[in-house]
Amino acid sequence: MGELGQGNINGWELEKNMMIFNLTRPKPRLPESFFWTWDQSTNWMLDDPGLQNFGSSNIYLKKPGTFVKDYERLSDFAAGLGVKGIFVWGFLRDSHGGVEAAKRIASYAAGKGVVMMPGAGTTSYGGLYYEGNHPYNLKTFIEKNPSAKTSGGICPSNPIYKEWILEGLDWMFETFQIGGINFENGDFFICDCDACKAHKENWPRDDPDFFRMQALANKLPLEHLKKQADKNKDLLITWATYTGFLPGIEKGRMTMTPYMGCGRPALFDDIKELHSTQWTLTRMVRQNPLALTKFMDDGVPEELFDNECWPKGLEPPVGNGVGFIHQGSQWINGSRYNQIISTIKESCLRAYMSGLKGVSIHGEVTSMHVPNSLNYLAFSHFIHWPEDTLRDFGRKTLGEVFDNEAEGERFIELVAHWDFGTLTDGEKAEITSKRKELVALVQVGADADMGRNMHRFRFWCWLQKMAIGEKEMHTASFY
Numbered sequence: 200m201g202e203l204g205q206g207n208i209n210g211w212e213l214e215k216n217m218m219i220f221n222l223t224r225p226k227p228r229l230p231e232s233f234f235w236t237w238d239q240s241t242n243w244m245l246d247d248p249g250l251q252n253f254g255s256s257n258i259y260l261k262k263p264g265t266f267v268k269d270y271e272r273l274s275d276f277a278a279g280l281g282v283k284g285i286f287v288w289g290f291l292r293d294s295h296g297g298v299e300a301a302k303r304i305a306s307y308a309a310g311k312g313v314v315m316m317p318g319a320g321t322t323s324y325g326g327l328y329y330e331g332n333h334p335y336n337l338k339t340f341i342e343k344n345p346s347a348k349t350s351g352g353i354c355p356s357n358p359i360y361k362e363w364i365l366e367g368l369d370w371m372f373e374t375f376q377i378g379g380i381n382f383e384n385g386d387f388f389i390c391d392c393d394a395c396k397a398h399k400e401n402w403p404r405d406d407p408d409f410f411r412m413q414a415l416a417n418k419l420p421l422e423h424l425k426k427q428a429d430k431n432k433d434l435l436i437t438w439a440t441y442t443g444f445l446p447g448i449e450k451g452r453m454t455m456t457p458y459m460g461c462g463r464p465a466l467f468d469d470i471k472e473l474h475s476t477q478w479t480l481t482r483m484v485r486q487n488p489l490a491l492t493k494f495m496d497d498g499v500p501e502e503l504f505d506n507e508c509w510p511k512g513l514e515p516p517v518g519n520g521v522g523f524i525h526q527g528s529q530w531i532n533g534s535r536y537n538q539i540i541s542t543i544k545e546s547c548l549r550a551y552m553s554g555l556k557g558v559s560i561h562g563e564v565t566s567m568h569v570p571n572s573l574n575y576l577a578f579s580h581f582i583h584w585p586e587d588t589l590r591d592f593g594r595k596t597l598g599e600v601f602d603n604e605a606e607g608e609r610f611i612e613l614v615a616h617w618d619f620g621t622l623t624d625g626e627k628a629e630i631t632s633k634r635k636e637l638v639a640l641v642q643v644g645a646d647a648d649m650g651r652n653m654h655r656f657r658f659w660c661w662l663q664k665m666a667i668g669e670k671e672m673h674t675a676s677f678y
């Protein structure tokens with residue numbers, strides 16, 4: 200970041216001032232935890248006219264250099280929080296530099312000890328090369344092999360598909376310094392061609408068709424990657440089920456359903472190498488998050504288990520699972536810019552207690568936006584210490600950010616009361632006077648070391664605005 204110049208703060212402090220934190224973390228209890236991202240809406244560099252903050256099949260409008268910088272900065276950020284890695288959808292596109300740019304971000308991340316995992320469409324979602332004229336791009340492939348085309352993607356029974364996807368995977372692992380791959384076959388995609396229908400005859404009758412399609416699409420790629428996984432024990436290969444792991448059927452709704460649609464999907468007995476199964480926890484966790492104050496001194500509050508979508512003791516049908524939540528993103532209730540600490544704490548705790556090895560949240564919004572910054576810090580905390588209280592988070596994590604344990608603890612206590620609507624007048628006055636003290640540090644003539652104080656300044660000013668006034672100013676959604 201030397202190009203930004205030195206100014207009044209030195210290089211190390213400048214990095215801190217970008218809200219990139221370097222925290223002391225032990226070995227995480229949820230080691231396979233990731234930031235989930237789409238390239239077009241991953242905005243860690245804010246001065247690009249092509250910024251977008253939504254979407255999953257968008258074109259990329261930012262400058263190619265911004266793609267590289269966004270992911271370099273997010274890699275620095277993940278490294279500082281002890282978050283293992285980053286899922287990247289749109290890893291490969293002609294519009295942001297194709298193979299060369301992807302090589303750069305993957306090796307940059309690897310150099311920081313961060314695992315970069317491209318999103319890989321098998322029978323849908325662009326294939327391995329998301330957008331552009333490339334042999335492993337889905338559209339390019341279908342144009343050359345029209346017999347493999349089916350409504351919504353590629354037919355997983357087609358022998359040309361099988362050859363193409365395996366060849367493509369070998370190319371991915373040879374070409375890029377990636378630490379794994381994240382498969383999706385197309386959100387409940389179903390091919391109803393004759394070959395795929397015939398496959399059903401030798402398949403358990405009551406198994407959901409979309410899981411059968413996942414078996415057809417994912418079996419060969421997952422089994423093929425065994426040799427890569429044997430070579431590199433740290434490699435993480437995940438595949439989306441699109442559902443939670445609650446046995447049973449939800450009528451009338453599929454998106455983010457907590458239910459598997461059956462007791463045990465048959466693919467778990469069909470695929471020999473499952474690697475890591477990615478469960479959607481979005482609607483397994485409470486839809487009305489527990490008040491933050493409930494977590495203040497209780498890391499495992501009993502009310503959390505009063506939840507029919509995630510009964511206490513429930514575990515997925517197979518081990519080696521990871522979880523994914525959409526809260527705090529554009530994908531659920533427009534919550535991309537919201538503070539969701541309660542849901543993050545709950546997801547990490549419940550995932551850990553159910554034997555999952557990691558949790559993923561979105562990592563698209565810059566940490567310069569304070570609510571997201573708090574989410575990221577809470578995520579870092581609870582993937583390392585899922586059973587901790589909110590007070591522990593304040594002391595250990597915010598305490599390190601503020602260089603002051605007591606201040607970190609007090610800050611989160613006040614955030615919890617603001618969130619629950621129980622701030623007293625005395626507490627409001629306390630927040631206002633804290634803000635005044637920090638604002639004085641940025642006045643001309645002040646002889647302050649802002650390198651140490653900018654985080655405190657940003658966090659307290661945000662809380663003052665949220666708790667006392669001018670709400671709209673600080674929830675603007677233009678990142």
Ligand SMILES: [Zn+2]
Nearest residue numbers: 354390392395
């Ligand atoms: Zn088919």
